[in-house]
Amino acid sequence: MTDPIILLFDVDGTLLRKLPEAKSAKKEAFRHAFFKLYGVKNVCYRRHPIDGMTDRGILEMLLKHFGYAGKPGNEDGERFFRTVKACLEDNHWFDPAETYELLPGVKTFLEVVRNYGPGIATGNMSFFTKIKLRATGIDSFFGFGGYGEDGIQRVDIVRAAMSRYPGRPGTKCILFGDTPNDIRSGLAAGASVIAVASGGFPIDELNRFESEKVAVLENLRDTHRVVEVMHRLAGTPRNRIRFLSAEH
Numbered sequence: 001m002t003d004p005i006i007l008l009f010d011v012d013g014t015l016l017r018k019l020p021e022a023k024s025a026k027k028e029a030f031r032h033a034f035f036k037l038y039g040v041k042n043v044c045y046r047r048h049p050i051d052g053m054t055d056r057g058i059l060e061m062l063l064k065h066f067g068y069a070g071k072p073g074n075e076d077g078e079r080f081f082r083t084v085k086a087c088l089e090d091n092h093w094f095d096p097a098e099t100y101e102l103l104p105g106v107k108t109f110l111e112v113v114r115n116y117g118p119g120i121a122t123g124n125m126s127f128f129t130k131i132k133l134r135a136t137g138i139d140s141f142f143g144f145g146g147y148g149e150d151g152i153q154r155v156d157i158v159r160a161a162m163s164r165y166p167g168r169p170g171t172k173c174i175l176f177g178d179t180p181n182d183i184r185s186g187l188a189a190g191a192s193v194i195a196v197a198s199g200g201f202p203i204d205e206l207n208r209f210e211s212e213k214v215a216v217l218e219n220l221r222d223t224h225r226v227v228e229v230m231h232r233l234a235g236t237p238r239n240r241i242r243f244l245s246a247e248h
């Protein structure tokens, strides 16, 4: 038997990435929705970087910038994301299978930890998460999660994911993420964090957070090492680990 641990995974930069040559479907769809609903043309993402932000956080930032006071109410948010979803579904240029790829070691690692029943903690709305996980063939690994719908702040999303864990309440949690924001939100929610430098965030920056609750790795490629770190953070014995598939 494996001791239970809640394993939560951020999506972009942790499990998968957008291929460099592929168009950013999110940026395009947000641009479209902004024009359709608010008449704002060509939102410029150089001036408004959105990487690492939650979807509702992006909407809030853009609304504020374009003069819509206050936080987006639920109705605004729902309308906006309905429009984004419709845009993605209608768009002939968006082929998810040609847009995303898994990061090194992810599939093998997920096979090894499948027994823990891993979950998701992402700023992406749930429909967009589904598109990405399906396109990279890993959707079946995840049975629960926290998504963009659960909060503007990432910590609320992590908390929502933890509360949906179907196992024993109070189980220790490890969040896998690739940004300082993931680390901070994981710690604030009471989780330990494994930060990976596979999302483009410099490893030196991530290393600054290293502590007894935070470990930093290049990526998830070295399955043995990741599992070892995971158990160190959770305080569970290494010899209980069952490797379920061939590694590497």
Ligand SMILES: [Mg+2]
Pocket (backbone or CB within 6 Å): 010, 011, 012, 013, 014, 052, 177, 178, 179, 199
């Ligand atoms: Mg990320």
